[in-house]
Amino acid sequence: MCGIVGIIGNKPAAPRLLEGLKRLEYRGYDSAGIATLENGHLDRRRASGKLFNLEAAQEADPLNGPIGIGHTRWASHGAPTVKNAHPIAAGTVAVVHNGIIENFLDLKSELEGHGKIFDTDTDTEVVAQLVAREIENGATPKQAVGTVLPRLEGAFALVFLFDGDTQTLIGARKGSPLALGKGEGEMYLGSDAIALAPLTSQVIYLEEGDWVVLSHTGHEIFDLTGAPVQRPWQQTSAYALLIDKGNHRNFMVKEIFDQPEVIGHTFANYIDLASRTVKQDALKVEFANLERLTVCACGTAFYAGMAAKYWFEKYARLPVDVDIASEFRYREAPLDKNGLALFISQSGETADTLAALQYCRDNGQKIASIVNVQESTIARDSDMIIPTFAGPEVGVASTKAFTCQLTVLACLAIAAGRARGHLTSAQEIALVSSLIGVPRHVADITNRSDEIEGVAKRIITARDILFLGRGINYPIALEGALKLKEISYIHAEGYAAGELKHGPIALVDDNVPVIIVAPRDNLFEKTVSNMQEVAARGGQIIMITDADEREGIGTELFDLIHVPKADAFINPLLYAIPVQLLAYHAAVLLGTDVDQPRNLAKSVTIE
Numbered sequence: 001m002c003g004i005v006g007i008i009g010n011k012p013a014a015p016r017l018l019e020g021l022k023r024l025e026y027r028g029y030d031s032a033g034i035a036t037l038e039n040g041h042l043d044r045r046r047a048s049g050k051l052f053n054l055e056a057a058q059e060a061d062p063l064n065g066p067i068g069i070g071h072t073r074w075a076s077h078g079a080p081t082v083k084n085a086h087p088i089a090a091g092t093v094a095v096v097h098n099g100i101i102e103n104f105l106d107l108k109s110e111l112e113g114h115g116k117i118f119d120t121d122t123d124t125e126v127v128a129q130l131v132a133r134e135i136e137n138g139a140t141p142k143q144a145v146g147t148v149l150p151r152l153e154g155a156f157a158l159v160f161l162f163d164g165d166t167q168t169l170i171g172a173r174k175g176s177p178l179a180l181g182k183g184e185g186e187m188y189l190g191s192d193a194i195a196l197a198p199l200t201s202q203v204i205y206l207e208e209g210d211w212v213v214l215s216h217t218g219h220e221i222f223d224l225t226g227a228p229v230q231r232p233w234q235q236t237s238a239y240a241l242l243i244d245k246g247n248h249r250n251f252m253v254k255e256i257f258d259q260p261e262v263i264g265h266t267f268a269n270y271i272d273l274a275s276r277t278v279k280q281d282a283l284k285v286e287f288a289n290l291e292r293l294t295v296c297a298c299g300t301a302f303y304a305g306m307a308a309k310y311w312f313e314k315y316a317r318l319p320v321d322v323d324i325a326s327e328f329r330y331r332e333a334p335l336d337k338n339g340l341a342l343f344i345s346q347s348g349e350t351a352d353t354l355a356a357l358q359y360c361r362d363n364g365q366k367i368a369s370i371v372n373v374q375e376s377t378i379a380r381d382s383d384m385i386i387p388t389f390a391g392p393e394v395g396v397a398s399t400k401a402f403t404c405q406l407t408v409l410a411c412l413a414i415a416a417g418r419a420r421g422h423l424t425s426a427q428e429i430a431l432v433s434s435l436i437g438v439p440r441h442v443a444d445i446t447n448r449s450d451e452i453e454g455v456a457k458r459i460i461t462a463r464d465i466l467f468l469g470r471g472i473n474y475p476i477a478l479e480g481a482l483k484l485k486e487i488s489y490i491h492a493e494g495y496a497a498g499e500l501k502h503g504p505i506a507l508v509d510d511n512v513p514v515i516i517v518a519p520r521d522n523l524f525e526k527t528v529s530n531m532q533e534v535a536a537r538g539g540q541i542i543m544i545t546d547a548d549e550r551e552g553i554g555t556e557l558f559d560l561i562h563v564p565k566a567d568a569f570i571n572p573l574l575y576a577i578p579v580q581l582l583a584y585h586a587a588v589l590l591g592t593d594v595d596q597p598r599n600l601a602k603s604v605t606i607e
């Protein structure tokens, strides 16, 4: 995750860019840079390390132009050196970038084939080079950006500055946030309203796929297809500026929409994006000779652990015991000598998880933890911390923390597979490549939130709802039921689809929606046959699938939620999103307090 600011103004931009960057430092701080146009001439100051290094560089040799862009970086492609610090420049173009350009290797070799030389190790440079090439060939900045954007795959936000053009700043968002703001004869761009707070309280949050051309006094927004669109101005509130909710009505939905960005930010810590391999050293765990892994967590974090069991066992042939922490702590489980116990927690303060950790420590286990809050007690009590980078999660219902936990666990499973000799290098590259595609697919799903709202409207009158899944999608069914229960207060249960006939099928009648998590994987036919059992009893079947238009389903569906086709490895990360959105919309339609549902607490610090 990186932070972006842009100003097209009428007084020196640099001090104000630096102020904006300070507010964005929480998004990354391993290098920073600014570029401005002074008398139309583009110049940059960049520094590695924290922002004060950039401030010193600016003080030593000031940039004075009134138009500029700034960036605080959290390195994904290329080391955090000055050379790789943004703004990245090529020809007449400078660009700042947050996110990942998935197809940068293909684009880079195309450009190198045409004789272009690359100065940096970043994926961002392909964007600068492509736009610069269009301009060299006679395009205006607006035409150049409009031509290049559709060629970029991934989830990202970009802001461009053009040498010799003092009237134009261009921003684009696809999967990563970008807001624009207006002042007196000035316009601004920023990763969030917090960055723009000293400049303005009037903002427009760009929507997915939007790009915007700014002048000093106006803006034109275009959507994904290039068609002009209008987006409303909003007044940011003081509270929103403490933790920015963007244009979302509550934190939970904001956090659902954060997922393309934070998943990318999380995996960028653990995989080398250029070689498409896992960074064994960042993942810290010694898997080669491990005989068994004990995983403990509560609630949603426990379901992440359940999903991980399928990954570790399949890809690394590593036996995994996964347990609810509140049960594990009392069952006096015998543990292997010198074994490894893995704890998963968003808050890092959950009392039951902490007690289970203590039990494992007392029984000679090495302790690894996947936590979101790195200063937490669980983190401090662990031998190895493998952080998620979800950012603060405010909504009581866990969403982005869950998918970031899955992301780390997926990386760990690949690392274990390699270390234990069960994955070849080619298989590692294939799995990592599919993981890199997750932010893009997740953004595709969140973009269809309105369709999922339509499905939610059809289920909110139900008294009971069943969620079914098989294999690694079974924990997703459990998570779907938990999400729906906790925020909409509709009774829901998750079951392994094959288990239905052993009892729960007695619940099915024509008033019971049955939500089936069914990607077209090796268990699809089996899940469909479980679905027929439900259909035969009149259940209202809602299928969440990547299967083509009712392909191979052979039964009448009550509704269908479509998910992009992807490698089965990443399915849990994708199928988590529709179940979150379904619960969210159901809760909003029922008028419950989505962010702070009754009887719950964000962090459960009591037994």
Ligand code: M6R
Pocket (backbone or CB within 6 Å): 298, 299, 300, 301, 344, 345, 346, 347, 348, 349, 350, 353, 396, 397, 398, 399, 483, 486, 600, 602, 603, 604
């Ligand atoms: O902070 P933790 O991840 O340890 O919390 C665990 C559970 O309390 C938490 O996941 C809870 O189930 C959520 N409310 C689920 O949305």
